[in-house]
Amino acid sequence: VIYPPHSKLTDKEKTNICYLSFPDSNSGCLGDTQFCFRFRRSPGRKVSLCCFLDQLDRDLPVCLKKDPAYYYGYVYFRQVRDKSLKRGYFQKSLVLISKLPYVHLFRTMLKQIAPEYFEKSEAFLEAVCSDVDRWPPPIPGKILHLPIMGVIMKLRIPTYRDKPGTTPIVQNMHQADVQISMALPTVHEVDLFRCFCPVFFHIQMLWELVLLGEPLVVMAPSPSESSETVLALVSCISPLKYCSDFRPYFTIHDSEFKEYTTRTQAPPSVILGVTNPFFAKTLQHWPHIIRIGDIKLPGEVPKQVKVKKLKNLKTLDSKPGVYTSYKPYLNKDEEIVKQLQKGVQQKRPTEAQSVILRRYFLELTESFIIPLERYVASLMPLQKCISPWKSPPQLRQFSQDEFMKTLEKAGPQLTSGLKGDWIGLYRHFLKSPNFDGWFRSRQKEMIQKLEALHLEALCNENLVFWSQKHTEVETVDLVLKLKNKLLQADREQLPVKTDTLKKLQTHINDIILALPDDLQDILLKTGTT
Helix, strand or coil: CCCCCCCCCHHHHHHHHHCCCCCHHHCCCCEEEEEEEEEEEECCCCCCCHHHHHHHHHHCCCCHHCCEEEEEEEEEEEEEEECCCCCCCEEEEEEEEEECHHHHHHHHHHHHHHHHHHCCCCCHHEEEEEEEEEEEEECCCEEEEEECCCCCEEECCCCCCCCCCCCCCCCCCCCCCCCEEECCCCCCCCCCCHHHHHHHHHHHHHHHHCCCCCEEEEECCCHHHHHHHHHHHHHHHCCCCCCCCCCCCCCCCCCCCHHHHHCCCCCEEEEEEECHHHHHHCCCCCCEEECCCCCCCCCCCCCCCECCCCCCCCCCCCCEEEEEECCCCCCCCCCHHHHHHHHHHHHCCCHHHHHHHHHHHHHHHHHHHHHHHHHHHCCCCCHCCCCCCCCCCCCCCCCCCHHHHHHHHHCEEEEHCECCCCHHHHHHHHCCCCHHHHHHHHHHHHHHHHHHHHHHHHCCCCCCCCHHHCCCCHHHHHHHHHHHHHHHHCCCCCCHHHHHHCCCHHHHHHHCCCCCHHHHHHHHHCCCC
């Protein structure tokens, strides 16, 4: 059943969703299980992203921006014994498909509706959808109240302006409210400490592998463990965006199975979460494999575990651990390990442990990225080079050698006490998809900034006076160019003040009114569409 019935999915998408919505039979997930997956949209489909959602996307942190090529599936699966059924079990999944990566929000929502849906079936989904229809738009930074079957979820979607590592607290509503309310502390974060517990001693090495976009497989006993671990890995380099593909749960039926498991070429830059024992064989040639047992919160401190050799990984029953021959660039930070071990001994709540771990990853990523940010900012031309009568100047080219030279005085040592081969780590990173994605987005921002400064320079000129000194042909040319600038500012959402745009429109109108009537008529109609 698909609801709402008018939702359009291709046959390939439906097949992918069907296979990804159930745990592999060997997982033995009795009772209720929640997990999530991510799959490619079929090529050639009309992208129906409305401009409104795109505008909201601009205000989000990079890690929460939509990827138009992918959908997320959020699953609530129930398996209970039922002698009246032919197979002896009741097995059903309720799946929510969304372009938004709000894992915690949709998980909470499914927890509210799935158990009742399994009792009441389709008519209940109609009631759920009419609740969702009443939701306000997902505006970042606003406190949102989302009704869902008699409960109100209260939450806030982060914005790119939020200080990284801080989550503004959403308070629970006043008791006077008739409806029960639930304040969600986050819309997208997973329980980082719980996910990294099985590989506790290797967190820094895993951070390097994710940063460098290395091929990684997470082999887990169930989809909930594989999906949570993959999402935790992707989030550990925040505020950097992980730019390669990642699949929180991946099966042998996936349409990309052949592409990702072929031995004819090197494994792609992707993080896969798998549960089928068959993968222990098909992905043996992958360079980095994380094997996870059942995720339980440790009552005691995890034992020190060595990195295991890949040749020792024969089956999915192999001992939990990290199987790789990778040598980390940076020396190990013993401090974070001690701090988290102490937390386990003192029975510190897992949320508090996750906050410590998230802050650790954030400081590590920021120490790494600040020198790059600083160098890239220096590629921007000076404001005095911007002339209203010439095209905006070009950015200087990124030079690896030039950047490496800046590290001596302004490298990560300014903010991090960690020793090691930082230069080697940067060299490797500059070849990775994460650098490519990060640099492209910075480049786009800077080019837009130059366009905006150019617009402001034009506004500060006396354009009517200029037009009086030039021929009609040159003046018409200027008007058309200015109209194009206004359209571009709107289309590309350039960082320009509204007053600047109004001022430019006034300039255009004044120039047109100074021209002969026949030209006025033509120009007032041109470029307004």
